[in-house]
Amino acid sequence: SSCCCSFEDYKRTTEWLLDQTNHRPKVAVICGSGLGLLADGAAHKQTFSYKDIPNFPVSTVPGHEGRLVFGTIEDTPCVFMQGHFHLYEGYSLCQVTFPIRIFKLMGVESVLVTNASGGICPDFKVGDIMIIKDHINLPGFAGQHPLCGPNDERFGIRFPCMSDAYSKDLRRLVLDVGSELGCSSFIREGVYCMVSGPNFETIAEARMLLILGCDSVGMSAVPEVTVAKHCGLRVLGLSLITNMVSLDYSREEKVNHEEVLQISKMRAEVLQKLVTTFICRYQQQSINNN
Ligand SMILES: O=P(O)(O)O[C@@H]1C[C@H](O)[C@@H](CO)O1
Ligand code: HPA
Numbered sequence: 001s002s003c004c005c006s007f008e009d010y011k012r013t014t015e016w017l018l019d020q021t022n023h024r025p026k027v028a029v030i031c032g033s034g035l036g037l038l039a040d041g042a043a044h045k046q047t048f049s050y051k052d053i054p055n056f057p058v059s060t061v062p063g064h065e066g067r068l069v070f071g072t073i074e075d076t077p078c079v080f081m082q083g084h085f086h087l088y089e090g091y092s093l094c095q096v097t098f099p100i101r102i103f104k105l106m107g108v109e110s111v112l113v114t115n116a117s118g119g120i121c122p123d124f125k126v127g128d129i130m131i132i133k134d135h136i137n138l139p140g141f142a143g144q145h146p147l148c149g150p151n152d153e154r155f156g157i158r159f160p161c162m163s164d165a166y167s168k169d170l171r172r173l174v175l176d177v178g179s180e181l182g183c184s185s186f187i188r189e190g191v192y193c194m195v196s197g198p199n200f201e202t203i204a205e206a207r208m209l210l211i212l213g214c215d216s217v218g219m220s221a222v223p224e225v226t227v228a229k230h231c232g233l234r235v236l237g238l239s240l241i242t243n244m245v246s247l248d249y250s251r252e253e254k255v256n257h258e259e260v261l262q263i264s265k266m267r268a269e270v271l272q273k274l275v276t277t278f279i280c281r282y283q284q285q286s287i288n289n290n
Contacts, residue, residue: 003148003150004095005095005098005101007154009055010102011105012054013053013055013056014102014105014106016054017048017053017068017106020048021070023071023072023077024106025078025079025108026076026108026109026283027076027078027112027282028080028100028103028108028112029079029081029114029275030080030081031082032114032116032221032240032264033064033116033242033260033264034260034261034264035116035240035264036065036080036083037265037268037272038275039071039082042069042071043071043073044071045070047069048069051066055098057091059083059084060089061083062261063257063264065082066083067082068080073279073280074279074280076279076280085098086197086220087139087196088196093145093148097146097223097224097226100227100231103233104228108233110170110233110234110235110236111225111228111234111235112235112238112278113221113225113237113238114238114240114271114275115218115239116240117217117218117239117240118201118206118216118217118218118243119216119241119243120193120206120214120216120217120245121216124190124241125186126241126242126243126244127266127267128240129186129187129188129241129270129271130216130238130239130240130241131175131236131237132166132189132191133190134166135225136193136212137194137226138193138194139223140222144196145226146223147160147226147227147230155230155231157230160229166237170236171189173278173282174236174278177274177277177281181274181277183270183274188215188241190216191214191216192215192216192221192222193212193217194219195217200255203248203249206245209245221237236278238274238275242263243263
């Protein structure tokens with residue numbers, strides 16, 4: 001699963017975007033299933049459909065609008081992906097992570113990855129927001145890894161460290177913002193496990209994930225985070241628990257994507273407030289640190 005994009009491809013897309021917009025984003029926000037609303041808090045918006053951006057994949061999953069939105073939150077220039085790409089759509093991991101390297105080349109410093117996931121940790125509840133403190137790259141164990149293939153040193157080193165993929169400072173900051181907004185009762189921290197999907201887990205698989213130390217399970221984030229860390233971007237991951245995964249053969253509930261979208265839409269406003277305030281504080285902190 002070698003990379004199908006050359007440095008020239010990344011450069012061409014970056015130059016096209018830099019040419020089309022005056023925005024120079026510092027923070028990139030990836031909106032997961034049903035979370036496109038996160039971009040609504042931004043001002044001075046300029047929107048591109050993925051299909052109009054050279055080399056960009058297009059979204060094929062309901063709840064993913066397929067738009068790149070530039071805008072500002074207070075004074076912070078941001079870019080939002082309303083929808084992202086998944087292995088199960090048939091995209092290579094190089095395509096799935098294509099936008100991350102574009103953001104890097106555009107001058108982005110930090111990436112905020114959001115998504116929907118199923119709760120494994122028995123203490124979690126539907127609607128909880130889990131700050132991702134670590135992940136398990138299950139497809140990576142089987143060789144489905146976005147950094148397989150020749151390493152391009154212009155992006156990062158051959159053997160990147162992943163023990164600090166999720167920035168401690170950004171996690172602390174979002175915890176503080178959550179408490180300031182009165183959200184502490186439903187903000188958790190935990191380990192996210194990526195599976196390729198598209199089927200939801202069997203009960204035996206879910207029990208295995210619990211034993212492995214996973215707190216939630218989903219079908220995205222990990223390739224994007226891995227590529228972001230590889231090229232030196234700071235990462236914050238927020239996963240919305242849209243359903244609890246069945247760990248018990250006696251449970252009758254059956255998860256489906258409509259339910260995932262329904263919960264995402266219901267919680268998107270809270271998540272938007274958290275993300276918007278986080279970006280404001282992030283900017284204030286970087287001003288204070290310089
Ligand atoms: O794009 P994310 O990871 O938020 O979407 C999750 C995983 C699947 O794409 C879908 C399943 O309902 O939601
Ligand atoms: O239960 C789930 N499993 C995998 N991915 C998901 N995305 C939302 N919910 C889930």
